[in-house]
């Protein structure tokens with residue numbers, strides 16, 4: 001098929017140069033700055049394909065097929081063009097919270113209406129070409145020839161013209177908590193998205209999707225060299241998507257940039273989501289939070305009631321007291337409920353543990369002005385959770401709890417056989433977000449549906465996990481500095497992540513004899529965090545989450561000078577930008593709110609010195625920079641907790657050296673003098 005298209009493209013270009021009516025003109029759309037063009041080609045058989053071209057660097061996506069296979073209906077992949085329509089959009093929109101307040105949506109749109117060749121079925125494809133990538137979606141218009149459809153395969157391809165470097169995780173329909181692999185594209189067999197690549201010409205490309213609504217998630221499968229094909233996550237019965245016409249698919253997105261920073265700075269995914277649906281967003285507020293959590297993952301405490309039960313009333317009060325004194329907005333108490341482990345029963349969802357006085361804790365938190373983050377682990381028992389969730393949300397609302405961390409630990413799929421990432425899962429997670437919005441509750445989902453930018457439409461969908469988070473350091477080999485520097489260019493392109501950074505007690509060997517695994521057996525693994533303490537602070541800036549957890553146990557923060565950075569940290573910004581980065585190697589991020597700038601910089605296991613020009617600061621003004629950095633003897637393996645705090649005066653003409661130890665980082669707060 002590829003060759004037929006290649007021949008046809010040559011034909012189209014030749015026809016244009018003879019001033020023939022520009023068929024390719026109608027079937028192509030360029031980005032506002034003309035750098036990128038998406039062009040459709042239709043061959044003699046009526047097969048449609050699209051290509052993406054870069055003005056100076058040539059082919060980004062080679063001619064790739066589009067179409068669908070259905071149950072009880074012939075495949076739809078031969079077409080003739082009915083009409084085309086072009087449109088240019090330049091709008092600005094504001095988000096209630098996030099990394100940036102103002103967003104610009106500047107794109108050119110092409111809508112192509114196709115009709116089945118030798119048949120009556122209709123299918124439209126809408127394309128939006130931005131300066132930083134393209135998105136397209138299928139639209140099934142109202143028609144007599146199709147009503148209820150069962151999609152068995154979406155035939156969308158993404159054919160890369162050459163071998164690429166790729167960063168990816170293995171496709172899994174129930175867990176995104178997989179190690180990122182950095183391999184040639186030819187070694188990708190089946191991957192989750194975002195899948196990020198660097199072409200030999202230096203172009204950075206990331207394939208994902210936007211606005212995943214009532215459809216199943218797209219994974220990418222490769223059967224032929226350099227060819228990725230959409231593989232939709234199935235229902236338990238093997239069907240992929242069940243819909244009634246008319247409907248639109250999610251957007252298939254291809255972010256394209258000259259460099260890694262450009263990928264991370266892109267708003268393309270958000271721009272392809274629908275505007276905010278909530279009239280009142282005044283109750284939605286980013287914050288830092290702490291919790292009775294890490295000690296349980298370390299195996300020192302338990303979720304279950306018993307001798308080592310962590311979420312007691314007394315301990316909760318201690319956390320609230322620390323939070324209020326240290327400007328931490330929220331507190332999470334896991335294992336607050338009686339029925340931990342008795343999933344499906346009412347106790348698991350709404351009844352507090354005997355030694356946890358929910359009313360007392362909630363009253364105390366309210367009085368002190370600290371927000372409690374409720375915790376609902378479901379273990380993938382979706383029907384049970386759905387039957388109790390409204391009662392929980394009512395109880396929480398009465399108690400003044402307006403944030404809920406949900407959890408879906410069910411690595412082999414939901415208890416009813418459906419997948420986290422299938423259409424069923426997509427709809428469940430959305431149902432919870434919408435219900436939460438009715439109760440003015442913010443959501444932080446663990447083991448979530450993949451992020452596709454729906455926080456623009458439902459701004460109470462704050463953050464989620466959806467990759468190996470900090471918890472993996474407690475009970476496994478854990479996460480390397482390189483992994484942490486891969487996230488901003490893969491998982492985080494999709495949206496915020498509740499990674500849970502901020503661990504100060506890097507090496508837990510001193511807990512020997514006090515740690516137990518989930519089976520209650522002694523935890524013998526030599527586990528630890530694989531970055532330096534300064535980097536743990538930097539990661540709170542680098543890995544954006546509007547609910548950002550300072551994850552360590554309260555005892556490790558008490559009287560710790562480095563906690564000052566967390567005390568001062570804000571999680572809602574007017575603007576953010578990645579200054580400089582190389583995937584898996586280093587990054588520097590700057591975030592600004594009012595007259596304050598928070599900077600996070602990190603390296604992999606190689607020590608390096610980066611330079612940061614402060615030209616983003618207002619001119620002719622002196623500021624104070626509080627620098628939390630690795631010391632000369634710091635090393636993530638041998639001396640991770642060694643750090644230095646410095647306070648210096650800076651102006652917009654200064655350049656700071658960012659000296660980073662192996663596995664290290666630097667966190668800086670700049671504020672008015």
Ligand code: NOJ
Nearest residue numbers: 334377407409446447465
């Ligand atoms: C996995 C979540 O990622 C973690 O944060 C939580 O503590 C456990 N599940 C228990 O719900």
Ligand code: CA
Nearest residue numbers: 446447465469
């Ligand atoms: Ca998890």
